[in-house]
Amino acid sequence: MTTSRSNIIWIFGDQHRGQALGFRGDPNLHTPNIDRLAAEGVVFDQAVGGCPLCCPYRGSLISGRYPHQAVPGHERQLPPEMPTVATAFNEAGYDTAYFGKWHLDGFHEREGRAAMHIIPPERRGGFKTWCGYENNNAQFDCWVHGGEGDDAFHYRLPGYETDAMTELFIDDIRKRASGERPFFSVLSVQPPHNPYTTTEDWMGRHTPAHIELRPNVPPNPAIRERAQRDLAGYYAMIENLDWNLGRIRTALDELGIADDTHIIFFSDHGDMHGSHGQLLKTSPWEESIRVPCIIGGSKPYYDNKVGCRDNPVNHVDLAPTSLGLCGIDVPDWMAGTDYSAERIKDKATPNYPNSAYLQLVEPTGHANSIDRRWRGIVTRDGWKYVALEGQPWMLFNLNEDPYELANLAFNSIYGKVRQRLQTELAEWIERTDDSFSLPEL
Structure with missing residues (x-):
């Protein structure tokens, strides 16, 4: 072979x-x-x-x-x-x-x-x-x-x-x-x-x-x-x-x-x-x-x-x-x-995405499960942003807070970061032809 x-x-x-x-x-x-x-x-x-x-x-x-x-x-x-x-x-x-x-x-x-x-x-x-x-x-x-x-x-x-x-x-x-x-x-x-x-x-x-x-x-x-x-x-x-x-x-x-x-x-x-x-x-x-x-x-x-x-x-x-x-x-x-x-020697490295797209499209209704739809991203530089429909939910700096103990989603100091990440999330939704109502920031 x-x-x-x-x-x-x-x-x-x-x-x-x-x-x-x-x-x-x-x-x-x-x-x-x-x-x-x-x-x-x-x-x-x-x-x-x-x-x-x-x-x-x-x-x-x-x-x-x-x-x-x-x-x-x-x-x-x-x-x-x-x-x-x-x-x-x-x-x-x-x-x-x-x-x-x-x-x-x-x-x-x-x-x-x-x-x-x-x-x-x-x-x-x-x-x-x-x-x-x-x-x-x-x-x-x-x-x-x-x-x-x-x-x-x-x-x-x-x-x-x-x-x-x-x-x-x-x-x-x-x-x-x-x-x-x-x-x-x-x-x-x-x-x-x-x-x-x-x-x-x-x-x-x-x-x-x-x-x-x-x-x-x-x-x-x-x-x-x-x-x-x-x-x-x-x-x-x-x-x-x-x-x-x-x-x-x-x-x-x-x-x-x-x-x-x-x-x-x-x-x-x-x-x-x-x-x-x-x-x-x-x-x-x-x-x-x-x-x-x-x-x-x-x-x-x-x-x-x-x-x-x-x-x-x-x-x-x-x-x-x-x-x-x-x-x-x-x-x-x-x-x-x-x-x-x-992994492969001498293979050209393309431009990779800067983030990964996260989704819960349909909640299960099971016990101990999230009962709301959500969308989010995790970025290569260590940020996570997640939104419920019409509502910010999570914003974490994983480099500084790997255990996610400080939710920054409602901290005005991080308003520009939240806006930047929501813009990137909106691009994922559009690029994949998904349907989800993001919050107004």
């Missing part, structure tokens, strides 16, 4: 916030395999889940379009006719495979358990191999399906989801390793999404009373106790995911294809775990929107293209970046930016 036709792997969990990593200084967990991937690759410090909610994020990830252009809300379906990242890789002669959580078929949990919902082949995003499920919040009772006709299957995975799904994923890579076609393969697992539990050996490593909370968790006993209890399981799940990443890298080494395989490790969004008194997701605070984003692998081709980058990478950017890593032209229907030049 040549560098222009390398393999590429996506590995991502659900609700894995960007702060919860060993190399990020979180004292509560050890992630040696993720840390190694980061040390050998490129880390995007300012990567975000531009819509911190499963379905809209996944729609943007797969389609390279913003949520209002693809999947605007929870339990909404990805339009079956919409081309995806798999479409582009298929057209370039790749084998494409998807394993794990999909959550793009619009199934409503009120109609039954989503794990039992069968997604028809024409609504699996164009992946040639597909083995997954719509949604599942029971990591020890995970059902997968795939195939079609006489080859269709639906069965319960043995044991814990991340372990069993990784086993399927590695088996599939073994089949592809000796083939003539390069491959694009995706592993999407539910953990560390709640319920926060994994196998006993991992759970035994963490005790709630020993969990160190972030400084922005308020001194409310009920909030702190819940956060510590949940985080004990959450960190155990991340360490298990880290271990499974190590299994995949070992398999690539044993198969002799590690040097020809890019690995992108990321997450769809984060999890508040008590910060600012909030739980779960859908909010624009850092714990909800910041995600891991690491490009590693294929070491021989890079000539010191390692280290941290401050580009505000968003959900729409991973598909074009993946195509760029493999030397494939990015189709014009993708709205995102190709950041592959940050």
Whole structure:
């Protein structure tokens, strides 16, 4: 294989916030395999889940379009006719495979358990191999399906989801390793999404009373106790995911294809775990929107293209970046930016956006979720501005206030900064043909 036709792997969990990593200084967990991937690759410090909610994020990830252009809300379906990242890789002669959580078929949990919902082949995003499920919040009772006709299957995975799904994923890579076609393969697992539990050996490593909370968790006993209890399981799940990443890298080494395989490790969004008194997701605070984003692998081709980058990478950017890593032209229907030049030697660096666009297009109405529509931006130079409809909401200088303890949105001293950022936000709304009523300033 040549560098222009390398393999590429996506590995991502659900609700894995960007702060919860060993190399990020979180004292509560050890992630040696993720840390190694980061040390050998490129880390995007300012990567975000531009819509911190499963379905809209996944729609943007797969389609390279913003949520209002693809999947605007929870339990909404990805339009079956919409081309995806798999479409582009298929057209370039790749084998494409998807394993794990999909959550793009619009199934409503009120109609039954989503794990039992069968997604028809024409609504699996164009992946040639597909083995997954719509949604599942029971990591020890995970059902997968795939195939079609006489080859269709639906069965319960043995044991814990991340372990069993990784086993399927590695088996599939073994089949592809000796083939003539390069491959694009995706592993999407539910953990560390709640319920926060994994196998006993991992759970035994963490005790709630020993969990160190972030400084922005308020001194409310009920909030702190819940956060510590949940985080004990959450960190155990991340360490298990880290271990499974190590299994995949070992398999690539044993198969002799590690040097020809890019690995992108990321997450769809984060999890508040008590910060600012909030739980779960859908909010624009850092714990909800910041995600891991690491490009590693294929070491021989890079000539010191390692280290941290401050580009505000968003959900729409991973598909074009993946195509760029493999030397494939990015189709014009993708709205995102190709950041592959940050990893590939001698590739010209284009003009990158100065900010990333944040959205909650449709509130879910769920408990512990934001119940208003909002839009916002995070900038490369460390500012965040978020507005509700007709109302400023948040303004933070993240360089000086990383825990977002001082909201400057209503401080007259920062009126010019707020105006500048709202102008940039208005440009994003117009550029993406979005619809949102910004406040009058």
